[in-house]
Amino acid sequence: MRASVAVLGGVGEIGMNMYVYETEDTAVIIDCGVMFADYTYPGVDYIIPDFTYIREIEHKLKAVLVSHGHEDHIGALPYFLSEFNVPVYGGKLSLGILAAKLGSKKEKLNLISVEARETVKIDGFSVTFLPVTHSIGDTFGIYLKHGSFSALHCSDFKIDYTPVSGEPFNEDDFAPLAEGGLTCLLLDSTNSQNEGFTNSESSIKAELKDIMRSSPGRVFFTTFSSNLDRLRQVIEAAEELGRKVVLEGTSIERNVDIAKKIGRLEIPPKAVVQLSTGKKMPDNKIVYIITGCQGETQSTLYRIASRERKDLKVEPGDTFIISSRVIPGNEKNLNRLINLIYENGGEVIDVAARKIHVSGHASRGELTKMMNLTKPSYLIPVHGEEMHLAHMRKTAMKTGLFERESVLPVKDGMKAVFEGGKLVAVDDIPHGAVYIDLRGRTVIDEELLKDRKSLCRDGAVSVAVLYSPLYEALETPPVVRVKGFRIDDRTTFELRKYLSDNMASLIEEAGGDYTLLEDFIEKLVRRFFRKSMDRRPAVSVAVVEV
Numbered sequence: 001m002r003a004s005v006a007v008l009g010g011v012g013e014i015g016m017n018m019y020v021y022e023t024e025d026t027a028v029i030i031d032c033g034v035m036f037a038d039y040t041y042p043g044v045d046y047i048i049p050d051f052t053y054i055r056e057i058e059h060k061l062k063a064v065l066v067s068h069g070h071e072d073h074i075g076a077l078p079y080f081l082s083e084f085n086v087p088v089y090g091g092k093l094s095l096g097i098l099a100a101k102l103g104s105k106k107e108k109l110n111l112i113s114v115e116a117r118e119t120v121k122i123d124g125f126s127v128t129f130l131p132v133t134h135s136i137g138d139t140f141g142i143y144l145k146h147g148s149f150s151a152l153h154c155s156d157f158k159i160d161y162t163p164v165s166g167e168p169f170n171e172d173d174f175a176p177l178a179e180g181g182l183t184c185l186l187l188d189s190t191n192s193q194n195e196g197f198t199n200s201e202s203s204i205k206a207e208l209k210d211i212m213r214s215s216p217g218r219v220f221f222t223t224f225s226s227n228l229d230r231l232r233q234v235i236e237a238a239e240e241l242g243r244k245v246v247l248e249g250t251s252i253e254r255n256v257d258i259a260k261k262i263g264r265l266e267i268p269p270k271a272v273v274q275l276s277t278g279k280k281m282p283d284n285k286i287v288y289i290i291t292g293c294q295g296e297t298q299s300t301l302y303r304i305a306s307r308e309r310k311d312l313k314v315e316p317g318d319t320f321i322i323s324s325r326v327i328p329g330n331e332k333n334l335n336r337l338i339n340l341i342y343e344n345g346g347e348v349i350d351v352a353a354r355k356i357h358v359s360g361h362a363s364r365g366e367l368t369k370m371m372n373l374t375k376p377s378y379l380i381p382v383h384g385e386e387m388h389l390a391h392m393r394k395t396a397m398k399t400g401l402f403e404r405e406s407v408l409p410v411k412d413g414m415k416a417v418f419e420g421g422k423l424v425a426v427d428d429i430p431h432g433a434v435y436i437d438l439r440g441r442t443v444i445d446e447e448l449l450k451d452r453k454s455l456c457r458d459g460a461v462s463v464a465v466l467y468s469p470l471y472e473a474l475e476t477p478p479v480v481r482v483k484g485f486r487i488d489d490r491t492t493f494e495l496r497k498y499l500s501d502n503m504a505s506l507i508e509e510a511g512g513d514y515t516l517l518e519d520f521i522e523k524l525v526r527r528f529f530r531k532s533m534d535r536r537p538a539v540s541v542a543v544v545e546v
Protein backbone atom coordinates (compact mmCIF):
# COMPACT_ATOMS: atom_id res chain seq x y z
CA MET A 1 0.00 0.00 0.00
CA ARG A 2 1.30 3.40 -1.02
CA ALA A 3 0.58 6.58 0.91
CA SER A 4 1.69 10.10 0.14
CA VAL A 5 1.89 13.58 1.50
CA ALA A 6 1.62 16.55 -0.83
CA VAL A 7 2.17 20.25 -0.31
CA LEU A 8 -0.23 22.71 -1.96
CA GLY A 9 0.97 25.76 -0.02
CA GLY A 10 3.02 26.86 2.97
CA VAL A 11 6.50 25.90 1.82
CA GLY A 12 8.60 28.70 0.34
CA GLU A 13 6.23 31.26 1.81
CA ILE A 14 4.71 32.17 5.17
CA GLY A 15 0.99 31.42 4.95
CA MET A 16 -1.34 29.62 2.52
CA ASN A 17 -0.81 26.32 4.35
CA MET A 18 -2.43 23.31 2.71
CA TYR A 19 -1.34 19.66 2.74
CA VAL A 20 -2.89 16.49 1.31
CA TYR A 21 -2.48 12.98 2.74
CA GLU A 22 -3.53 10.35 0.28
CA THR A 23 -3.73 6.65 -0.51
CA GLU A 24 -5.16 4.94 -3.58
CA ASP A 25 -8.74 5.39 -2.42
CA THR A 26 -8.74 8.04 0.32
CA ALA A 27 -7.52 11.63 0.70
CA VAL A 28 -7.64 14.03 3.62
CA ILE A 29 -6.49 17.62 3.73
CA ILE A 30 -4.78 19.36 6.63
CA ASP A 31 -5.44 23.11 6.79
CA CYS A 32 -6.40 25.52 4.05
CA GLY A 33 -5.05 28.97 4.82
CA VAL A 34 -4.52 32.36 3.30
CA MET A 35 -1.43 34.43 2.77
CA PHE A 36 -1.79 38.18 3.21
CA ALA A 37 -0.93 40.21 0.15
CA ASP A 38 1.51 43.08 0.42
CA TYR A 39 1.78 46.19 -1.75
CA THR A 40 3.32 44.17 -4.61
CA TYR A 41 -0.15 42.67 -5.23
CA PRO A 42 -2.28 45.73 -6.06
CA GLY A 43 -5.91 45.41 -4.98
CA VAL A 44 -5.36 41.89 -3.64
CA ASP A 45 -6.37 41.13 -0.05
CA TYR A 46 -5.64 37.43 0.23
CA ILE A 47 -3.73 34.80 -1.66
CA ILE A 48 -5.12 31.27 -1.42
CA PRO A 49 -3.86 27.92 -2.75
CA ASP A 50 -4.92 26.76 -6.20
CA PHE A 51 -7.36 23.84 -5.84
CA THR A 52 -6.68 22.25 -9.26
CA TYR A 53 -5.08 19.15 -7.73
CA ILE A 54 -8.01 18.72 -5.33
CA ARG A 55 -10.37 18.66 -8.31
CA GLU A 56 -8.33 15.75 -9.72
CA ILE A 57 -8.70 13.70 -6.52
CA GLU A 58 -12.13 14.97 -5.48
CA HIS A 59 -13.66 11.45 -5.85
CA LYS A 60 -11.61 10.18 -2.90
CA LEU A 61 -11.56 13.31 -0.74
CA LYS A 62 -13.03 12.47 2.67
CA ALA A 63 -12.27 15.31 5.10
CA VAL A 64 -10.43 18.46 6.05
CA LEU A 65 -8.53 18.38 9.36
CA VAL A 66 -7.78 21.72 11.02
CA SER A 67 -4.63 22.16 13.11
CA HIS A 68 -5.71 25.51 14.63
CA GLY A 69 -7.76 28.63 14.01
CA HIS A 70 -5.20 31.07 12.57
CA GLU A 71 -5.95 32.71 9.22
CA ASP A 72 -2.94 31.14 7.52
CA HIS A 73 -4.43 27.73 8.34
CA ILE A 74 -8.21 28.18 7.98
CA GLY A 75 -8.65 31.48 6.11
CA ALA A 76 -9.15 29.87 2.68
CA LEU A 77 -11.67 27.28 3.91
CA PRO A 78 -14.75 29.41 3.08
CA TYR A 79 -13.58 29.38 -0.58
CA PHE A 80 -12.68 25.68 -0.42
CA LEU A 81 -15.95 24.61 1.22
CA SER A 82 -18.03 26.50 -1.30
CA GLU A 83 -16.66 24.06 -3.88
CA PHE A 84 -16.01 20.85 -1.90
CA ASN A 85 -18.55 19.84 0.72
CA VAL A 86 -16.60 17.49 3.01
CA PRO A 87 -16.62 17.22 6.82
CA VAL A 88 -14.21 19.49 8.71
CA TYR A 89 -12.61 18.18 11.91
CA GLY A 90 -10.98 20.55 14.39
CA GLY A 91 -10.91 21.97 17.89
CA LYS A 92 -13.93 23.88 19.20
CA LEU A 93 -12.21 27.26 19.03
CA SER A 94 -10.93 26.70 15.47
CA LEU A 95 -14.37 25.63 14.29
CA GLY A 96 -16.00 28.54 16.17
CA ILE A 97 -13.77 30.99 14.29
CA LEU A 98 -14.41 29.14 11.02
CA ALA A 99 -18.19 29.11 11.60
CA ALA A 100 -18.17 32.89 12.11
CA LYS A 101 -16.46 33.26 8.73
CA LEU A 102 -18.92 30.95 7.01
CA GLY A 103 -22.01 32.77 8.32
CA SER A 104 -25.24 31.11 7.24
CA LYS A 105 -23.35 28.78 4.87
CA LYS A 106 -22.23 26.72 7.87
CA GLU A 107 -25.73 25.20 8.14
CA LYS A 108 -25.06 23.13 5.02
CA LEU A 109 -21.65 21.96 6.23
CA ASN A 110 -20.51 19.28 8.61
CA LEU A 111 -18.17 20.80 11.22
CA ILE A 112 -17.09 18.11 13.68
CA SER A 113 -15.35 19.26 16.85
CA VAL A 114 -12.73 17.02 18.41
CA GLU A 115 -11.13 16.97 21.84
CA ALA A 116 -7.45 16.67 22.67
CA ARG A 117 -6.15 13.11 22.12
CA GLU A 118 -9.34 12.04 20.33
CA THR A 119 -8.88 9.52 17.52
CA VAL A 120 -11.24 9.46 14.55
CA LYS A 121 -11.36 6.93 11.72
CA ILE A 122 -11.63 8.37 8.25
CA ASP A 123 -11.79 5.41 5.87
CA GLY A 124 -8.41 3.70 6.23
CA PHE A 125 -6.85 6.65 8.07
CA SER A 126 -6.70 6.72 11.82
CA VAL A 127 -6.30 10.36 12.90
CA THR A 128 -5.36 11.50 16.41
CA PHE A 129 -5.42 15.13 17.52
CA LEU A 130 -2.49 15.67 19.91
CA PRO A 131 -2.53 18.89 21.94
CA VAL A 132 0.33 21.35 21.42
CA THR A 133 0.91 24.85 22.77
CA HIS A 134 0.87 27.83 20.36
CA SER A 135 -0.45 31.41 20.38
CA ILE A 136 -4.07 30.28 20.10
CA GLY A 137 -5.95 27.60 22.02
CA ASP A 138 -7.10 24.25 20.60
CA THR A 139 -3.97 23.76 18.50
CA PHE A 140 -3.17 20.19 17.51
CA GLY A 141 -0.33 18.19 16.08
CA ILE A 142 -2.18 15.72 13.90
CA TYR A 143 -1.03 12.09 13.87
CA LEU A 144 -2.18 10.07 10.87
CA LYS A 145 -1.78 6.34 10.42
CA HIS A 146 -2.70 4.15 7.46
CA GLY A 147 -1.20 0.66 7.33
CA SER A 148 2.60 0.92 7.45
CA PHE A 149 2.49 4.69 6.84
CA SER A 150 2.38 7.15 9.69
CA ALA A 151 2.92 10.90 9.90
CA LEU A 152 2.93 13.55 12.56
CA HIS A 153 1.80 16.81 11.03
CA CYS A 154 3.26 19.16 13.61
CA SER A 155 1.87 22.42 12.37
CA ASP A 156 2.44 25.70 14.28
CA PHE A 157 3.57 24.91 17.82
CA LYS A 158 5.95 25.79 20.62
CA ILE A 159 6.83 23.94 23.79
CA ASP A 160 5.24 25.93 26.60
CA TYR A 161 5.32 24.32 30.04
CA THR A 162 3.51 27.28 31.67
CA PRO A 163 0.83 28.32 29.20
CA VAL A 164 -1.78 30.92 30.17
CA SER A 165 -4.64 28.57 29.34
CA GLY A 166 -5.02 24.94 28.35
CA GLU A 167 -2.68 22.20 29.40
CA PRO A 168 1.13 22.44 29.32
CA PHE A 169 3.02 20.74 26.51
CA ASN A 170 3.19 17.05 27.36
CA GLU A 171 6.10 14.99 26.00
CA ASP A 172 4.21 11.78 26.79
CA ASP A 173 1.83 12.56 23.94
CA PHE A 174 4.66 12.33 21.41
CA ALA A 175 7.24 9.86 22.68
CA PRO A 176 5.01 6.81 21.96
CA LEU A 177 4.97 7.72 18.25
CA ALA A 178 8.64 6.71 18.01
CA GLU A 179 7.88 3.24 19.39
CA GLY A 180 5.59 2.35 16.48
CA GLY A 181 8.07 3.81 13.97
CA LEU A 182 7.07 7.19 12.58
CA THR A 183 7.41 7.43 8.79
CA CYS A 184 7.54 11.21 8.51
CA LEU A 185 7.42 14.33 10.62
CA LEU A 186 6.22 17.60 9.12
CA LEU A 187 7.63 20.37 11.26
CA ASP A 188 7.01 24.12 11.61
CA SER A 189 10.11 25.98 10.35
CA THR A 190 8.91 29.55 11.11
CA ASN A 191 11.38 30.18 13.97
CA SER A 192 14.10 27.73 12.97
CA GLN A 193 16.65 30.56 12.80
CA ASN A 194 16.27 31.15 16.58
CA GLU A 195 18.54 29.33 19.00
CA GLY A 196 17.24 27.89 22.27
CA PHE A 197 13.63 27.82 23.42
CA THR A 198 10.82 30.30 22.78
CA ASN A 199 9.64 32.01 25.97
CA SER A 200 6.38 31.06 27.59
CA GLU A 201 3.30 33.19 26.91
CA SER A 202 2.89 33.67 30.66
CA SER A 203 6.30 35.37 30.89
CA ILE A 204 4.99 38.73 29.67
CA LYS A 205 2.20 39.52 32.14
CA ALA A 206 4.46 41.15 34.74
CA GLU A 207 5.97 43.41 32.07
CA LEU A 208 2.53 44.40 30.77
CA LYS A 209 1.37 45.16 34.30
CA ASP A 210 4.46 47.25 34.97
CA ILE A 211 3.83 49.37 31.87
CA MET A 212 0.18 49.88 32.78
CA ARG A 213 1.10 50.83 36.35
CA SER A 214 3.47 53.53 35.21
CA SER A 215 1.22 54.89 32.46
CA PRO A 216 -0.25 58.22 33.58
CA GLY A 217 -3.36 58.17 31.41
CA ARG A 218 -5.33 55.92 29.13
CA VAL A 219 -3.72 52.70 27.89
CA PHE A 220 -4.40 51.36 24.42
CA PHE A 221 -3.30 47.77 23.90
CA THR A 222 -3.13 45.93 20.59
CA THR A 223 -2.05 42.45 19.53
CA PHE A 224 -3.24 39.77 17.05
CA SER A 225 -6.93 39.49 17.78
CA SER A 226 -6.83 35.69 17.95
CA ASN A 227 -4.28 35.70 20.77
CA LEU A 228 -6.85 35.21 23.50
CA ASP A 229 -4.23 34.29 26.11
CA ARG A 230 -2.57 37.68 25.58
CA LEU A 231 -5.94 39.43 25.90
CA ARG A 232 -6.67 37.47 29.04
CA GLN A 233 -3.38 38.59 30.59
CA VAL A 234 -4.17 42.22 29.79
CA ILE A 235 -7.64 41.94 31.28
CA GLU A 236 -6.23 40.32 34.44
CA ALA A 237 -3.43 42.89 34.80
CA ALA A 238 -5.92 45.72 34.29
CA GLU A 239 -8.22 44.31 36.96
CA GLU A 240 -5.37 43.90 39.40
CA LEU A 241 -4.50 47.58 38.87
CA GLY A 242 -8.09 48.77 39.21
CA ARG A 243 -8.48 49.58 35.51
CA LYS A 244 -11.55 48.60 33.48
CA VAL A 245 -11.25 47.25 29.93
CA VAL A 246 -13.05 48.29 26.76
CA LEU A 247 -12.87 45.97 23.72
CA GLU A 248 -12.89 47.88 20.42
CA GLY A 249 -12.61 46.37 16.93
CA THR A 250 -14.65 43.79 15.07
CA SER A 251 -12.22 40.85 15.12
CA ILE A 252 -11.35 41.25 18.82
CA GLU A 253 -14.99 41.52 19.87
CA ARG A 254 -15.90 38.54 17.67
CA ASN A 255 -13.07 36.28 18.88
CA VAL A 256 -13.72 37.10 22.54
CA ASP A 257 -17.38 36.35 22.00
CA ILE A 258 -16.64 32.96 20.37
CA ALA A 259 -14.11 31.98 23.07
CA LYS A 260 -16.49 32.95 25.90
CA LYS A 261 -19.34 30.94 24.38
CA ILE A 262 -17.29 27.73 24.18
CA GLY A 263 -15.66 28.20 27.57
CA ARG A 264 -12.17 29.00 26.26
CA LEU A 265 -11.99 32.45 27.87
CA GLU A 266 -13.17 33.42 31.31
CA ILE A 267 -13.45 37.11 31.97
CA PRO A 268 -13.99 38.28 35.55
CA PRO A 269 -17.44 39.88 35.97
CA LYS A 270 -17.45 43.67 35.52
CA ALA A 271 -13.86 43.67 34.18
CA VAL A 272 -15.04 44.71 30.72
CA VAL A 273 -17.24 47.77 30.17
CA GLN A 274 -18.87 49.40 27.16
CA LEU A 275 -17.13 52.28 25.39
CA SER A 276 -19.71 54.79 26.67
CA THR A 277 -18.97 53.76 30.28
CA GLY A 278 -15.22 53.68 29.72
CA LYS A 279 -15.22 57.22 28.39
CA LYS A 280 -16.75 58.55 31.61
CA MET A 281 -14.00 56.97 33.74
CA PRO A 282 -10.77 58.72 34.80
CA ASP A 283 -8.00 58.26 32.21
CA ASN A 284 -5.82 56.21 34.56
CA LYS A 285 -8.65 53.76 35.22
CA ILE A 286 -9.13 52.46 31.69
CA VAL A 287 -7.46 50.13 29.15
CA TYR A 288 -8.69 49.90 25.58
CA ILE A 289 -7.94 46.60 23.84
CA ILE A 290 -8.04 47.43 20.16
CA THR A 291 -7.38 45.92 16.72
CA GLY A 292 -4.63 47.11 14.38
CA CYS A 293 -1.26 45.79 15.56
CA GLN A 294 -0.12 45.67 11.93
CA GLY A 295 -1.30 49.20 11.13
CA GLU A 296 -4.23 47.95 9.03
CA THR A 297 -6.13 50.91 7.59
CA GLN A 298 -9.58 49.68 8.68
CA SER A 299 -8.45 48.94 12.23
CA THR A 300 -9.32 50.76 15.44
CA LEU A 301 -5.68 51.71 16.10
CA TYR A 302 -5.43 53.36 12.68
CA ARG A 303 -8.62 55.33 13.18
CA ILE A 304 -7.65 56.45 16.69
CA ALA A 305 -4.08 57.40 15.74
CA SER A 306 -5.16 59.25 12.61
CA ARG A 307 -7.93 60.95 14.65
CA GLU A 308 -10.51 59.73 12.13
CA ARG A 309 -12.86 58.54 14.86
CA LYS A 310 -15.07 61.13 16.48
CA ASP A 311 -15.55 59.25 19.76
CA LEU A 312 -12.00 58.00 20.38
CA LYS A 313 -8.85 59.90 19.40
CA VAL A 314 -5.24 59.91 20.52
CA GLU A 315 -4.67 62.58 23.20
CA PRO A 316 -1.60 63.77 25.13
CA GLY A 317 -0.83 61.34 27.98
CA ASP A 318 -2.08 58.21 26.18
CA THR A 319 0.12 55.10 26.13
CA PHE A 320 -0.09 52.67 23.22
CA ILE A 321 1.24 49.13 23.76
CA ILE A 322 1.88 47.28 20.50
CA SER A 323 2.34 43.68 21.61
CA SER A 324 3.21 41.83 18.41
CA ARG A 325 5.90 41.38 15.84
CA VAL A 326 5.50 43.27 12.58
CA ILE A 327 4.74 41.01 9.67
CA PRO A 328 7.25 41.88 6.90
CA GLY A 329 5.66 44.36 4.52
CA ASN A 330 3.64 46.13 7.24
CA GLU A 331 6.53 48.16 8.68
CA LYS A 332 5.75 51.37 6.81
CA ASN A 333 2.05 51.36 7.74
CA LEU A 334 2.82 50.82 11.38
CA ASN A 335 5.62 53.39 11.47
CA ARG A 336 3.26 55.98 10.08
CA LEU A 337 0.81 55.29 12.90
CA ILE A 338 3.51 55.41 15.56
CA ASN A 339 4.60 58.82 14.26
CA LEU A 340 1.00 60.05 14.30
CA ILE A 341 0.65 58.96 17.93
CA TYR A 342 3.79 60.85 18.94
CA GLU A 343 2.69 63.88 16.90
CA ASN A 344 -0.46 64.01 19.02
CA GLY A 345 1.30 63.72 22.37
CA GLY A 346 0.92 59.97 22.93
CA GLU A 347 3.63 57.43 23.68
CA VAL A 348 4.25 54.05 22.06
CA ILE A 349 5.74 51.00 23.72
CA ASP A 350 6.61 48.19 21.36
CA VAL A 351 8.60 44.96 21.31
CA ALA A 352 11.84 46.85 20.74
CA ALA A 353 11.42 48.67 24.07
CA ARG A 354 9.99 46.02 26.40
CA LYS A 355 9.45 42.25 26.56
CA ILE A 356 5.77 42.39 25.66
CA HIS A 357 5.61 39.76 22.97
CA VAL A 358 6.64 36.14 22.66
CA SER A 359 6.39 34.08 19.53
CA GLY A 360 3.98 31.17 19.19
CA HIS A 361 6.53 29.19 17.18
CA ALA A 362 9.20 26.70 18.24
CA SER A 363 12.88 27.69 18.27
CA ARG A 364 15.69 25.25 17.48
CA GLY A 365 15.69 23.74 20.97
CA GLU A 366 12.04 22.77 20.68
CA LEU A 367 12.41 21.54 17.09
CA THR A 368 15.32 19.32 18.13
CA LYS A 369 13.28 18.06 21.06
CA MET A 370 10.33 17.16 18.84
CA MET A 371 12.62 15.29 16.41
CA ASN A 372 14.26 13.40 19.28
CA LEU A 373 10.92 12.55 20.86
CA THR A 374 9.32 11.15 17.71
CA LYS A 375 12.40 9.83 15.82
CA PRO A 376 10.88 9.93 12.33
CA SER A 377 12.43 8.14 9.36
CA TYR A 378 11.93 11.28 7.23
CA LEU A 379 11.66 14.96 8.04
CA ILE A 380 9.61 17.32 5.89
CA PRO A 381 10.27 20.94 6.87
CA VAL A 382 7.16 23.08 6.32
CA HIS A 383 5.87 26.60 7.05
CA GLY A 384 8.54 28.99 5.97
CA GLU A 385 10.53 30.74 3.31
CA GLU A 386 13.74 29.27 1.92
CA MET A 387 15.90 30.59 4.77
CA HIS A 388 13.63 29.04 7.41
CA LEU A 389 13.65 25.70 5.58
CA ALA A 390 17.45 25.82 5.30
CA HIS A 391 17.82 26.48 9.04
CA MET A 392 15.46 23.60 9.76
CA ARG A 393 17.56 21.26 7.57
CA LYS A 394 20.70 22.33 9.44
CA THR A 395 19.00 21.81 12.81
CA ALA A 396 17.85 18.35 11.72
CA MET A 397 21.30 17.28 10.56
CA LYS A 398 22.78 18.31 13.91
CA THR A 399 20.55 15.83 15.76
CA GLY A 400 22.34 12.88 14.13
CA LEU A 401 18.94 11.27 13.53
CA PHE A 402 18.91 11.71 9.76
CA GLU A 403 20.86 10.84 6.64
CA ARG A 404 21.06 13.82 4.28
CA GLU A 405 18.46 12.32 1.91
CA SER A 406 16.01 11.72 4.79
CA VAL A 407 15.40 15.47 5.16
CA LEU A 408 13.31 16.11 2.09
CA PRO A 409 14.05 19.14 -0.12
CA VAL A 410 10.46 20.23 -0.04
CA LYS A 411 8.60 22.86 -2.05
CA ASP A 412 5.00 23.67 -2.97
CA GLY A 413 3.73 21.09 -5.45
CA MET A 414 5.85 18.25 -4.00
CA LYS A 415 4.20 14.89 -3.45
CA ALA A 416 6.31 12.44 -1.45
CA VAL A 417 5.19 8.83 -1.89
CA PHE A 418 5.94 6.17 0.73
CA GLU A 419 5.64 2.39 0.67
CA GLY A 420 6.56 0.04 3.50
CA GLY A 421 7.83 2.99 5.53
CA LYS A 422 10.27 4.06 2.76
CA LEU A 423 10.22 7.00 0.37
CA VAL A 424 9.70 5.53 -3.10
CA ALA A 425 8.97 8.59 -5.27
CA VAL A 426 8.81 12.35 -5.27
CA ASP A 427 6.29 13.66 -7.81
CA ASP A 428 5.14 17.09 -8.93
CA ILE A 429 1.48 18.00 -8.66
CA PRO A 430 -0.39 21.06 -9.98
CA HIS A 431 -0.12 23.94 -7.52
CA GLY A 432 -0.15 27.70 -7.48
CA ALA A 433 -1.87 30.72 -6.02
CA VAL A 434 -5.24 32.38 -6.51
CA TYR A 435 -5.61 36.06 -5.68
CA ILE A 436 -8.69 37.30 -3.87
CA ASP A 437 -9.98 40.86 -4.02
CA LEU A 438 -12.51 41.16 -1.19
CA ARG A 439 -14.45 43.87 -3.01
CA GLY A 440 -17.07 41.76 -4.71
CA ARG A 441 -15.18 38.61 -3.65
CA THR A 442 -13.44 38.69 -7.01
CA VAL A 443 -10.97 35.98 -7.94
CA ILE A 444 -7.99 37.39 -9.80
CA ASP A 445 -5.89 35.14 -12.01
CA GLU A 446 -2.26 35.62 -13.03
CA GLU A 447 -3.24 37.52 -16.19
CA LEU A 448 -5.45 39.99 -14.29
CA LEU A 449 -2.76 40.45 -11.68
CA LYS A 450 -0.26 41.27 -14.43
CA ASP A 451 -2.76 43.85 -15.74
CA ARG A 452 -3.11 45.41 -12.28
CA LYS A 453 0.65 45.64 -11.88
CA SER A 454 0.95 47.27 -15.32
CA LEU A 455 -1.85 49.69 -14.44
CA CYS A 456 -0.14 50.72 -11.19
CA ARG A 457 3.29 51.10 -12.65
CA ASP A 458 2.73 52.19 -16.25
CA GLY A 459 -0.87 53.38 -16.53
CA ALA A 460 -3.36 52.46 -19.24
CA VAL A 461 -3.97 53.19 -22.91
CA SER A 462 -7.23 52.70 -24.74
CA VAL A 463 -7.51 52.81 -28.49
CA ALA A 464 -10.73 52.96 -30.49
CA VAL A 465 -10.70 52.14 -34.19
CA LEU A 466 -13.71 52.89 -36.38
CA TYR A 467 -13.61 50.50 -39.34
CA SER A 468 -15.76 50.51 -42.42
CA PRO A 469 -15.96 47.05 -44.08
CA LEU A 470 -17.60 48.68 -47.09
CA TYR A 471 -14.49 50.71 -47.91
CA GLU A 472 -12.12 48.27 -46.15
CA ALA A 473 -10.59 51.26 -44.39
CA LEU A 474 -10.65 53.29 -41.19
CA GLU A 475 -13.36 55.95 -40.88
CA THR A 476 -11.07 58.26 -38.90
CA PRO A 477 -7.54 57.99 -37.51
CA PRO A 478 -7.50 55.78 -34.34
CA VAL A 479 -8.72 57.52 -31.15
CA VAL A 480 -6.20 57.27 -28.31
CA ARG A 481 -6.75 57.94 -24.58
CA VAL A 482 -4.22 57.43 -21.78
CA LYS A 483 -4.60 57.19 -17.98
CA GLY A 484 -1.90 57.34 -15.31
CA PHE A 485 0.65 59.21 -17.46
CA ARG A 486 0.69 61.97 -20.05
CA ILE A 487 1.72 62.04 -23.70
CA ASP A 488 2.28 65.20 -25.69
CA ASP A 489 0.58 66.03 -28.98
CA ARG A 490 3.57 64.93 -30.98
CA THR A 491 3.61 61.44 -29.41
CA THR A 492 -0.14 61.14 -29.92
CA PHE A 493 0.33 62.09 -33.55
CA GLU A 494 3.17 59.59 -33.97
CA LEU A 495 1.12 56.78 -32.40
CA ARG A 496 -1.88 57.48 -34.60
CA LYS A 497 0.34 57.62 -37.66
CA TYR A 498 2.13 54.42 -36.64
CA LEU A 499 -1.21 52.65 -36.30
CA SER A 500 -2.65 54.10 -39.53
CA ASP A 501 0.47 53.15 -41.51
CA ASN A 502 0.24 49.54 -40.36
CA MET A 503 -3.53 49.22 -40.38
CA ALA A 504 -4.01 48.05 -43.99
CA SER A 505 -1.74 45.06 -43.56
CA LEU A 506 -3.26 44.21 -40.16
CA ILE A 507 -6.79 44.34 -41.55
CA GLU A 508 -5.79 42.03 -44.36
CA GLU A 509 -4.06 39.63 -41.99
CA ALA A 510 -7.07 39.54 -39.63
CA GLY A 511 -9.35 38.62 -42.54
CA GLY A 512 -12.51 40.11 -40.99
CA ASP A 513 -11.92 38.67 -37.54
CA TYR A 514 -12.25 41.77 -35.32
CA THR A 515 -11.00 40.04 -32.16
CA LEU A 516 -7.83 39.07 -33.99
CA LEU A 517 -7.54 42.62 -35.33
CA GLU A 518 -7.84 44.00 -31.78
CA ASP A 519 -5.05 41.65 -30.66
CA PHE A 520 -2.80 42.83 -33.50
CA ILE A 521 -3.44 46.49 -32.68
CA GLU A 522 -2.83 45.85 -28.99
CA LYS A 523 0.58 44.35 -29.76
CA LEU A 524 1.41 47.32 -31.96
CA VAL A 525 0.44 49.82 -29.24
CA ARG A 526 2.53 47.94 -26.71
CA ARG A 527 5.51 47.97 -29.04
CA PHE A 528 5.08 51.71 -29.66
CA PHE A 529 5.14 52.63 -25.94
CA ARG A 530 7.97 50.23 -25.17
CA LYS A 531 10.15 51.71 -27.91
CA SER A 532 9.20 55.38 -27.56
CA MET A 533 8.85 55.71 -23.77
CA ASP A 534 10.22 52.47 -22.28
CA ARG A 535 6.73 52.04 -20.78
CA ARG A 536 4.51 48.94 -20.56
CA PRO A 537 0.95 50.21 -20.01
CA ALA A 538 -2.17 48.05 -19.84
CA VAL A 539 -3.70 48.36 -23.32
CA SER A 540 -7.32 47.95 -24.38
CA VAL A 541 -8.46 48.15 -27.98
CA ALA A 542 -11.94 48.34 -29.42
CA VAL A 543 -12.59 47.91 -33.14
CA VAL A 544 -16.01 49.29 -33.96
CA GLU A 545 -17.67 48.54 -37.27
CA VAL A 546 -19.36 51.56 -38.88
Ligand SMILES: [Zn+2]
Pocket residue numbers: 068070134135156360
Ligand atom coordinates in the same frame (compact mmCIF):
# COMPACT_ATOMS: atom_id res chain seq x y z
ZN1 LIG B 1 -0.56 29.68 14.00
